[in-house]
Amino acid sequence: xxxxxxxxxxxxxxxxxxxxxxxxxxxxxxxxxxxxxxxxxxxxxxxxxxxxxxxxxxxxxxxxxxxxxxxxxxxxxxxxxxxxxxxxxxxxxxxxxxxxxxxxxxxxxxxxxxxxxxxxxxxxxxxxxxxxxxxxxxxxxxxxxxxxxxxxxxxxxxxxxxxxxxxxxxxxxxxxxxxxxxxxx
Numbered sequence: 103x104x105x106x107x108x109x110x111x112x113x114x115x116x117x118x119x120x121x122x123x124x125x126x127x128x129x130x131x132x133x134x135x136x137x138x139x140x141x142x143x144x145x146x147x148x149x150x151x152x153x154x155x156x157x158x159x160x161x162x163x164x165x166x167x168x169x170x171x172x173x174x175x176x177x178x179x180x181x182x183x184x185x186x187x188x189x190x191x192x193x194x195x196x197x198x199x200x201x202x203x204x205x206x207x208x209x210x211x212x213x214x215x216x217x218x219x220x221x222x223x224x225x226x227x228x229x230x231x232x233x234x235x236x237x238x239x240x241x242x243x244x245x246x247x248x249x250x251x252x253x254x255x256x257x258x259x260x261x262x263x264x265x266x267x268x269x270x271x272x273x274x275x276x277x278x279x280x281x282x283x284x285x286x287x
Contacts, residue, residue, distance in 0.1 A: 104178045107238070114235035121231065121239065122181035125172055127195035128224050128246075129183070132169035134191050135217055136162055138199035142210050150207040154260055156274060158214065161253045163275025165221075168246045171283035175242055196220035211261040218254035225250055245279035 139162035
């Protein structure tokens with residue numbers, strides 16, 4: 103734990119216990135979303151499904167990167183991940199992105215879009231909570247927010263047919279905004 107850092111952000115007005123809870127819940131959402139997107143990607147079949155498989159994969163890998171980037175910050179603030187995976191998954195800040203009963207491409211996209219909209223809300227909240235008080239957490243959350251906003255735009259474009267102005271990344275899982283926070287890359 104970076105004690106001086108914790109002291110400084112407390113002095114700036116951040117309730118560190120609340121922040122740790124928000125970050126752990128966000129990490130749990132990223133971890134479970136990675137799992138659920140794996141399942142959704144598997145069920146993206148047929149010509150329509152194949153057309154969205156790579157986009158689901160990109161969002162899936164970037165969500166894993168978000169989890170990897172959040173974990174060090176949680177520990178820096180004196181937090182830790184729950185020991186039990188079920189307890190951890192139960193803390194997810196967003197609803198489970200479960201496979202719909204009728205896994206058509208449209209229904210898959212609706213689940214994906216709802217998940218991304220929730221993530222945008224989570225990181226907007228963390229940014230608002232830390233803005234001007236905790237630069238490190240703010241910058242990390244803003245980077246994740248950039249990517250989650252793009253994910254939302256991708257799925258909304260695919261679902262509605264309205265252009266988003268966003269383009270395909272080079273390789274799936276690039277995380278252009280978050281990659282600088284990932285220690286193993």
